[in-house]
Amino acid sequence: MDGKKRRITAMLVSLIYIFILLFSITFVAIEADHECFEDNCPVCCQISICNNILKNVSSVSAVALAVLTLIFTALLIICAERHIAGDTLVMLKIKLSD
Secondary structure (H helix, E strand, O other): OOHHHHHHHHHHHHHHHHHHHHHHHHHHHHHHHOOOOOOOOHHHHHHHHHHHHHHHHHHHHHHHHHHHHHHHHHHHHHHHHHHHHOOOOOOOOOOOOO
């Protein structure tokens, strides 16, 4: 895959992820006051499925956020070390002779 196809695929996956998340949140919020009188209520089953999706999505999001935080921290440390070290006379290969 070239770069453009990867970006399109990533965008589609992200949009599907956001759509599922928003749909689940909206459905649970709308049906929060649902009163069921059946043992196998389809609305209650759907609410249960949406709650499971939200739990799984939040777990995946938390892991992704933790990984991104670690990567970002590592990059900051590497950049800071390079910046703090600065240029020394040895690094610049300057010969000090009288």
